Amino acid sequence: xxxxxxxxxxxxxxxxxxxxxxxxxxxxxxxxxxxxxxxxxxxxxxxxxxxxxxxxxxxxxxxxxxxxxxxxxxxxxxxxxxxxxxxxxxxxxxxxxxxxxxxxxxxxxxxxxxxxxxxxxxxxxxxxxxxxxxxxxxxxxxxxxxxxxxxxxxxxxxxxxxxxxxxxxxxxxxxxxxxxxxxxxxxxxxxxxxxxxxxxxxxxxxxxxxxxxxxxxxxxxxxxxxxxxxxxxxxxxxxxxxxxxxxxxxxxxxxxxxxxxxxxxxxxxxxxxxxxxxxxxxxxxxxxxxxxxxxxxxxxxxxxxxxxxxxxxxxxxxxxxxxxxxxxxxxxxxxxxxxxxxxxxxxxxxxxxxxxxxxxxxxxxxxxxxxxxxxxxxxxxxxxxxxxxxxxxxxxxxxxxxxxxxxxxxxxxxxxxxxxxxxxxxx
Amino acid sequence: xxxxxxxxxxxxxxxxxxxxxxxxxxxxxxxxxxxxxxxxxxxxxxxxxxxxxxxxxxxxxxxxxxxxxxxxxxxxxxxxxxxxxxxxxxxxxxxxxxxxxxxxxxxxxxxxxxxxxxxxxxxxxxxxxxxxxxxxxxxxxxxxxxxxxxxxxxxxxxxxxxxxxxxxxxxxxxxxxxxxxxxxxxxxxxxxxxxxxxxxxxxxxxxxxxxxxxxxxxxxxxxxxxxxxxxxxxxxxxxxxxxxxxxxxxxxxxxxxxxxxxxxxxxxxxxxxxxxxxxxxxxxxxxxxxxxxxxxxxxxxxxxxxxxxxxxxxxxxxxxxxxxxxxxxxxxxxxxxxxxxxxxxxxxxxxxxxxxxxxxxxxxxxxxxxxxxxxxxxxxxxxxxxxxxxxxxxxxxxxxxxxxxxxxxxxxxxxxxxxxxxx
Numbered sequence: 024x025x026x027x028x029x030x031x032x033x034x035x036x037x038x039x040x041x042x043x044x045x046x047x048x049x050x051x052x053x054x055x056x057x058x059x060x061x062x063x064x065x066x067x068x069x070x071x072x073x074x075x076x077x078x079x080x081x082x083x084x085x086x087x088x089x090x091x092x093x094x095x096x097x098x099x100x101x102x103x104x105x106x107x108x109x110x111x112x113x114x115x116x117x118x119x120x121x122x123x124x125x126x127x128x129x130x131x132x133x134x135x136x137x138x139x140x141x142x143x144x145x146x147x148x149x150x151x152x153x154x155x156x157x158x159x160x161x162x163x164x165x166x167x168x169x170x171x172x173x174x175x176x177x178x179x180x181x182x183x184x185x186x187x188x189x190x191x192x193x194x195x196x197x198x199x200x201x202x203x204x205x206x207x208x209x210x211x212x213x214x215x216x217x218x219x220x221x222x223x224x225x226x227x228x229x230x231x232x233x234x235x236x237x238x239x240x241x242x243x244x245x246x247x248x249x250x251x252x253x254x255x256x257x258x259x260x261x262x263x264x265x266x267x268x269x270x271x272x273x274x275x276x277x278x279x280x281x282x283x284x285x286x287x288x289x290x291x292x293x294x295x296x297x298x299x300x301x302x303x304x305x306x307x308x309x310x311x312x313x314x315x316x317x318x319x320x321x322x323x324x325x326x327x328x329x330x331x332x333x334x335x336x337x338x339x340x341x342x343x344x345x346x347x348x349x350x351x352x353x354x355x356x357x358x359x360x361x362x363x364x365x366x367x368x369x370x371x372x373x374x375x376x377x378x379x380x381x382x383x384x385x386x387x388x389x390x391x392x393x394x395x396x397x398x399x400x401x402x403x404x405x406x407x408x409x410x411x412x413x414x415x416x417x418x419x420x421x422x423x424x425x426x427x428x429x430x431x432x433x434x435x436x437x438x439x440x441x442x443x444x445x446x447x448x449x450x
Numbered sequence: 451x452x453x454x455x456x457x458x459x460x461x462x463x464x465x466x467x468x469x470x471x472x473x474x475x476x477x478x479x480x481x482x483x484x485x486x487x488x489x490x491x492x493x494x495x496x497x498x499x500x501x502x503x504x505x506x507x508x509x510x511x512x513x514x515x516x517x518x519x520x521x522x523x524x525x526x527x528x529x530x531x532x533x534x535x536x537x538x539x540x541x542x543x544x545x546x547x548x549x550x551x552x553x554x555x556x557x558x559x560x561x562x563x564x565x566x567x568x569x570x571x572x573x574x575x576x577x578x579x580x581x582x583x584x585x586x587x588x589x590x591x592x593x594x595x596x597x598x599x600x601x602x603x604x605x606x607x608x609x610x611x612x613x614x615x616x617x618x619x620x621x622x623x624x625x626x627x628x629x630x631x632x633x634x635x636x637x638x639x640x641x642x643x644x645x646x647x648x649x650x651x652x653x654x655x656x657x658x659x660x661x662x663x664x665x666x667x668x669x670x671x672x673x674x675x676x677x678x679x680x681x682x683x684x685x686x687x688x689x690x691x692x693x694x695x696x697x698x699x700x701x702x703x704x705x706x707x708x709x710x711x712x713x714x715x716x717x718x719x720x721x722x723x724x725x726x727x728x729x730x731x732x733x734x735x736x737x738x739x740x741x742x743x744x745x746x747x748x749x750x751x752x753x754x755x756x757x758x759x760x761x762x763x764x765x766x767x768x769x770x771x772x773x774x775x776x777x778x779x780x781x782x783x784x785x786x787x788x789x790x791x792x793x794x795x796x797x798x799x800x801x802x803x804x805x806x807x808x809x810x811x812x813x814x815x816x817x818x819x820x821x822x823x824x825x826x827x828x829x830x831x832x833x834x835x836x837x838x839x840x841x842x843x844x845x846x847x848x849x850x851x852x853x854x855x856x857x858x859x860x861x862x863x864x865x866x867x868x869x870x871x872x873x
Contacts, residue, residue: 079676172656174796228470230854233603234800238846241793245846249839370660407675409788412668419661424651 061375063428064421065389072414073105076406080104108404115399116392118145140277145396147276147283151353153391155180157290158345159365160372160383160390161297162218162338166232167378168301169334170314175221175236176342177366178243179214183343184350185247186213188357189255191267191350202270207289207347214343215336217243222335226328232335240366251359264357273352286352291384293341298380300337310334342369368394371419390415468536471547474851475533478551482526486562487519494518496561497568502707511703518565522558529554552818552848563829574824575708582813582820583719583781584609584791587774588798589805589812590719590726591767595641596807597730598763599743599865603659604644605771606795607666612637612775614670614678617786620688626780629688630714633776634769640666641768645761652869663795671788678786690784691715715781718773720813726770727809739763743863746870756870774798800849807863819845 077083086093086100119142126139159176166173173179187210194202221235248262257265273284301307312320313330321327345365350357372390376382393415397408421428428434498514532550560569588605595602602608615636620629640662647658678686691713699710709720730736741749742759750756774794779786797819804818805811822845826838 075672079672224850224854228854230850231803234803234853235850237793237796237800238850241846242843245839245843249837253837367660367664371664374657374660407672409668409672409675412664413672416661416663416665416668419657419664420647420653423657423661424647424653426651 059434060425060428061422063432063434064418067421067428067431068414068418069109071417072410073109075410075413076108077101077104079406104404108400108406108410111400111403111406112393112396114396115145115403116149116396118142140281144281145399147281149392149395150287151282151284152395153387154284154286154290154352155345155349155365156368156372156387156391156394157384158293158341158348159369160376160387161294161380162214162341162345163369163373164376164378164380164383165297165301165310165334165341166338167373168314169310169330170317171222171225171232171331171334171338173218173221173236173335173338173342174233174366174370175218175239175339176345176369177362177364178236178240179217179339179342180346180349180365181243181247181362182217182346183210183214184346184357184361185250185255185264186210186343187271187347188264188267188350191271191355192265194271195268197268197270199270202268203273203351206267206271206351207344210343210347210350211340212343214346215340218339218342219332219336222332222339225335226331243362247357247361248359251357255357257356262359266356267351271351272355273348275352282353284352286348289344289348293344294380294384297337297341301380306330306333345369368415371415374419375422472533472537475529475536475547475551478555479526479529479533482522482529482555482558486558487522487526494565496521496564496566498560498564498571499568500572500704502570502572508706509701509703513568514571516561518561521561525554525558525561556821569828572704572707574828575704575821576711577824577827578817578821579708580712580716580782580820581823582816583716584774584777584794585798585801585819586719586723586813586816587770587777588795589801589816590722590809591641591771591774592799592802593767593805593807593809593812594726594730594739594770595760595764595767596802596866597739597743597863598760599746599863599868599870600645600648600760600764601655601659601867602641602644602764602767603656603796603799604640604662604666605659605774605798606791606793607663608637608640608644608768608771609775609778609791609795610666610670610789611640612772613778613790614673614775614786616772616776617688617779617784618678618685620780621685626688626691629780630773630776633780634772637768637770637772637775638765639768641771642761642765644768645764648764648869649757649760652871655867655869667789670786674786674788682785686785688780688784691781713781715773715777719777722770722773723809723813730809740863743865746865750870750872756872760870771795803862804849804853806861818848821845 080100083097083100083104086097090097122142123139126142129138130136159180162176162179163173187206190206190209191202194205197205217239218236221230221232221239224230224235225232250256251262251264255264257263273286273289275282275284277283299307301311309320309325310330310333312323312325313327313334317327320330346362349361368390372383372386375386375389376384393411397411400406400410401408494517496516496518498516500512500514501508501510529551532547536547560571563569588609591605591608592602612633616629616633618629619632620626623629644658644662647653647661648655693711693713694717696710700706702710730739738749738754738759741752741754742756746756749759775791778790778794798812798816801815801819802812804815805813822842825844826841829836829838829841
């Protein structure tokens, strides 16, 4: 479409030609403009989710069969169904403010911190859930920046988890300041190798990364099945690894059962690192250039193969770290089907966060808190937790297609930079 | 683009591919000897049963009995010979090479695995075909939508939705054909949504596909948990299409029990592959489809309606994927379980690329995946020393190797993945 423009300007190649009347619309702060569409997308997703909740609720259906006799009862039943579900979702993910308030009060009154810790349990649990999502989302985002679509985050996640668990339980008697970094490194390295292979193949032979990463996923699933039932199996009946040594665990901030741990800080640090790497280093610039326009980058003398390999290695390492953070910080062992779902979730997070580290962190917050609260919603309100997947999928559609949101809410075109996320089957 | 650079690159790639393929063949030959040829007791025989036991339809033929040691060495020599030929001269057709590698290796493996034992070869080939059915249908869906340059990685989601729709309607109406039609319609609707997102709203096609997958898995799992498992008797209990032996044809030895004794969906798959192949390469519709995929602007200039062609093809692809979805429920188990497609949609995409965006090629590569699937079931019975997990890995590893080494340059439709902006 605009091949010429992209060649001369590898950096912002995907920037759509700015509308001429842009000056007039500058009245709204730019920050607000950027956030408007995602915010409305999320809102719309929740509204549609509410409709699904209401329609699938027996009491609502029963009340509506009697709609013409008692319309207010039908509406009340609808409201109750939705409020119960979303209320449980909220209290499951954030917690209840009154309980937190009472917790603080009782702490000052009696010096007993327990009620407070109990009250913030849902919130810290959400933060613990968010941790791997940040890392996995960053993994996919790094791939996107280089024009690579890493569907293999799930496999890299699993391999990273297995590697770190192996180092975690097989080495005994090391002090934590050696054992923990070693376990983290093992996890990152495992994921990095798993990611580097497709990157390498893509660069050298042009084998498409979407297919190779999917294949690597299946290989990793079978490999972990074998490892968990054979060499890495703990004594016992179920296919699980042994529990890792205490010296390899990521320290937790609060006493049990709170699982919120240093992995979260690690994830935030990695987000900063990725930002620095992508936007402040030469390699990062090259990666983004290759992503924006491989031809332009090649003409500028950049080594495409090397950049593919670097990007996929970093991407794999981040996904591996995501698995590692889950093992060392939360579960302390690896079981079957451990990485299920993280692959697609991380793609969604990277898309929602527009492949920018800050965006990814915010999107991961949303994703993780929703996932964390959904369990409570299922038990309290009887709404299957898959409703979250529906809402999330819709949010992705709306974020990816701002035209729909603009059409629904009658907003005029916003001139934000659209980013090249994927590149077909790779050219 | 400087054509010089491109040509030079192409030459280099060709040479590299040739060398890679030759070395791959030599390695395969070596692997056959090392893995299967050595440490065999001489004088063992492997029996391949070519007539299914208790099958009255087929004209019986004698079993194939092979001496283990010599057979394996002959296969290794064949691989060496073709490999050497490839290194020295170069064989143009990568398909033949891939075929030779696969055949030698797999045959040697089977002879070795079933040594001193007998194996129901025909039954296994039939299982391969049945297991390849949803993969081939997914691949076919991919082929016809990508030939118009619309990537559809939402096939997994489409198949889940249509699997659920078909079993639900089939159970409610007590009619499997109604279920099949419902599955097709559901596939068309979901694919239609994908088409609208991609063509009208110009959403990145891969993102739209991911969204279709997430919503598809979420919605079907939601409905499954909320309704299908709770009211299983009324909603989730349809029965399956019976196997229909085709008169006369089923009597043919080997071919009969493999191909002509299956259920409706398997036949439908085979017919669809043939029909789409002919349509795509020998009709006006096919020419237009391919033109839209290769160079939409040129097609538009010549009066082809690019948008319409894309809508038609993507929705038609949805119909085919819908048949594939119906296979999972009313074609095999008669019940819906969440996430029951288990990645078959993605494997279908791999099969499509592997098969070079050609319906016949897609079927061929689907058969490889189906074969690997059935192999792993057989191996558990034969108790080979190799853990079954590694056998299950084999097709994926082979796909990677072949994509990287031998196939290398499959050619996607030139405009694949790009939205078309009418000027």
